Amino acid sequence: MVIIDGKSGQLANRIFSFAFFIANAIEYKYTLYNPNFDEYEEYFPYIEQNKFLNYTIKTRLSENETIDKFLRQNLERLRYRLPKIDKNKKWIETLNISEYDKDERKYDLNNQDFLKKTKKILFVQGWNFRDYQNFDKHSSKLRTIFKPQQKHIDNVNNLMEKQRQDTDILVGVHIRRGDYKDFFGGKYYFEWKEYAHFLIQIKDEVENNPKNKNKKVRFLLCSNDTIPAKPFTDQHLDICFSTNHFLEDMYALAACDYILGVPSSYSMWASFYGKTPLRILDKKGIQISLKDFSPIKTIDHFQNGKVFKHNTE
Secondary structure, X not given: OEEEOOOOOOHHHHHHHHHHHHHHHHHHOOOEEOHHHOOOHHHOHHHHOOOHHHOOEEOXXXXXXHHHHHHHHOHHHHHHHHHHHOOOOOOEEEEEOHHHXXXXXXXXXXXXXXXXXXXXXXXXXXXXXXXXXXXXXXXXXXXXXXXXXXXXXXXXXXXXXXXXXXXXXXXXXXXOOHHHHOHXXXXXXXXXXXXXXXXXXXXXXXXXXXXXXXXXXXXXXXXXXXXXXXXXXXXXXXXXXXXXXXXXXXXXXXXXXXXXXXXXXXHHHHHHHHOOOEEEOXXXXXXXXXXXXXXXXXXXXXXXXXXOOOOOO
């Protein structure tokens, strides 16, 4: 039994982290318990119902609210106390990969040493647990498990129906500013006019392509920041906005024809879920072409074989 002990970032990070373990648990048939998806359970029917396609995967060990609350609140205490009782590690172990997270190394969940430990009660901590092979193998099941509640799907569908009117290509744009001023030294922080410049390149490519005669392109802008329309409308860009709901924005991006955005698990999950071609804005002044877009197979890995890595230079 594997117990995910700790929270890795916000929604998209938490989904990817959970999804790697789900795929691995399905493949190797061990019990998986993740009590740390609690803020987001209500948005996904399979997770809220604690069913997970009838695999032995749970976010709640007990459907009794009092017992479940006790287990969640005392998980850290159990992690510290139980190994002291089982000093020889016969039935309880912990695996903390903080050194992997620090060095940006990946821990392969297909590791035989890890799989042996799943026969015990294993507490795992860290972000860089990966199983790319089984994530891809069980991708359809992951999309089912992380399908949102119907009301959010309906909101996205209504948005898409409206915004696809009078246009031929809908490009989702994931804009991230705020905390990106400091993230990796601000290398992924772009001014509004820089975002507009990227979109102009796409617009020009569509409109100047003889094969796309009279085709129009519209841009769906999504951000956790307030987006001013003027830098875009001044450049005669056809823009629209999502619902500004953190979940619906991500799944709206997934429903677009293309996604453009800064390096983020948020836009990567949208690309994976919708099988939507993604182009990452990884440096200033880059040229944007639709041929460079490719769907995400799993985090950082594209269907065209490219792998995203942060350039620290």
